[in-house]
Amino acid sequence: MDELLTVADFEAPARAALDPVHYDYFAGGARDEITLAANESAFARIRLRPRILRGRGTPELATAVLGAPASMPILVAPTAFHRLAHPDAERATARAVASAGTVLIAAMLSTVAIEDIAAEARKVAVDPVLWFQLYLQRDLGFTEAVVRRAESAGVRALVVTADSPALGHHERNDRHGFHDLPAGMRCENLRELRAGEPGHVRQVDLSPELSWRHVERLRSLTDLPILLKGVLHPEDARIAADAGIDGIVVSNHGGRQLDTAMASIEALPDVVDAVAGRLPVLLDGGIRRGTDVVKALAYGAAAVAVGRPVVWGLTVGGEAGVTRVLEILRDELAHTLMLCGCGSPAEVSRDLLPAGPRW
Numbered sequence: 462m463d464e465l466l467t468v469a470d471f472e473a474p475a476r477a478a479l480d481p482v483h484y485d486y487f488a489g490g491a492r493d494e495i496t497l498a499a500n501e502s503a504f505a506r507i508r509l510r511p512r513i514l515r516g517r518g519t520p521e522l523a524t525a526v527l528g529a530p531a532s533m534p535i536l537v538a539p540t541a542f543h544r545l546a547h548p549d550a551e552r553a554t555a556r557a558v559a560s561a562g563t564v565l566i567a568a569m570l571s572t573v574a575i576e577d578i579a580a581e582a583r584k585v586a587v588d589p590v591l592w593f594q595l596y597l598q599r600d601l602g603f604t605e606a607v608v609r610r611a612e613s614a615g616v617r618a619l620v621v622t623a624d625s626p627a628l629g630h631h632e633r634n635d636r637h638g639f640h641d642l643p644a645g646m647r648c649e650n651l652r653e654l655r656a657g658e659p660g661h662v663r664q665v666d667l668s669p670e671l672s673w674r675h676v677e678r679l680r681s682l683t684d685l686p687i688l689l690k691g692v693l694h695p696e697d698a699r700i701a702a703d704a705g706i707d708g709i710v711v712s713n714h715g716g717r718q719l720d721t722a723m724a725s726i727e728a729l730p731d732v733v734d735a736v737a738g739r740l741p742v743l744l745d746g747g748i749r750r751g752t753d754v755v756k757a758l759a760y761g762a763a764a765v766a767v768g769r770p771v772v773w774g775l776t777v778g779g780e781a782g783v784t785r786v787l788e789i790l791r792d793e794l795a796h797t798l799m800l801c802g803c804g805s806p807a808e809v810s811r812d813l814l815p816a817g818p819r820w
């Protein structure tokens with residue numbers, strides 16, 4: 462892996478290692494993949510306006526997100542089906558992220574159960590921070606059962622994916638006829654456990670009927686902090702803040718839901734302004750470089766999360782691959798902060814972005 466110098470370098474060897482059907486599942490986006498491409502190209506269009514001679518020394522990257530300590534403001538976004546990428550699956554991801562000292566947002570549709578993900582993380586870190594991504598199910602009783610499992614596993618926040626009233630339409634999957642996991646792989650969190658006995662595994666139930674009312678129900682079910690993932694509109698951010706939501710993830714699901722939706726970095730400034738500091742705003746989508754992280758922080762993100770780069774790292778090198786991807790991002794972030802004259806993520810502000818039309 463030593464020859465892989467950038468996060469982007471991991472994609473080609475991952476592609477070579479994967480079944481093309483599974484590569485397309487991971488890499489792909491909705492419809493014409495316009496939003497998928499925009500997530501990265503929008504970052505490239507933003508120019509930084511660094512400060513000089515501020516004598517800040519080597520930057521300190523540690524931060525806290527929703528009260529959780531993180532070694533850097535780079536979290537791991539929830540991505541489904543890690544066993545398609547590597548036999549160690551989410552166990553490897555959990556160990557790498559916990560060793561890196563940052564937050565893993567474990568996907569509800571993981572191929573390893575949340576209890577086992579938590580146990581793996583605890584093998585390598587004293588107090589690893591795990592959050593759990595939730596698709597609210599129409600069956601409230603089952604949703605509650607999944608939440609209770611996550612709570613018992615020691616999860617510290619729920620991240621409710623709110624941009625998926627239906628599955629995104631991925632023509633890459635249609636062309637391959639890829640609609641189900643291969644035999645032997647299951648979404649272990651969708652298993653109905655009765656008295657600890659392994660039972661039937663449900664299908665995920667994405668519902669166009671979901672509304673703020675369901676989020677309120679969840680609020681009444683659990684004391685865990687709740688983040689909403691998939692916010693692009695500032696008005697939704699304002700409603701979330703009024704509803705007592707604890708955090709927002711500005712995201713277009715990595716370009717996998719509504720094609721031609723705006724790039725997530727394009728949506729960030731208005732969302733940050735709308736919530737006016739009432740709750741932390743995170744961002745995912747297209748983060749591939751340390752400079753991307755600094756641009757998101759400059760627009761007011763408390764932290765960012767990365768999706769596909771972690772999948773490519775896992776594919777190429779299992780736990781070591783994810784570790785390396787996170788290390789590259791960490792080093793690039795530290796270097797970028799230094800070149801911008803910032804001693805920590807907290808010193809990054811919109812002042813690093815030139816005034817004038819944004820896009």
Ligand SMILES: Cc1cc2nc3c(=O)[nH]c(=O)nc-3n(C[C@H](O)[C@H](O)[C@H](O)COP(=O)(O)O)c2cc1C
Nearest residue numbers: 487538539540541622714715745746747767768769
């Ligand atoms: C293969 C794959 C699977 C994903 N699965 C989920 C999921 O189960 N739940 C969810 O909320 N988001 C899911 N996402 C979206 C990510 O959480 C995140 O929003 C996105 O990947 C960020 O963009 P990036 O891949 O450019 O970093 C998935 C993304 C990918 C690429």
Ligand SMILES: CC(C)CC(=O)C(=O)O
Nearest residue numbers: 541570628629665714717
């Ligand atoms: C199977 C999907 C619901 C998982 C997902 O969110 C995605 O692949 O983007």
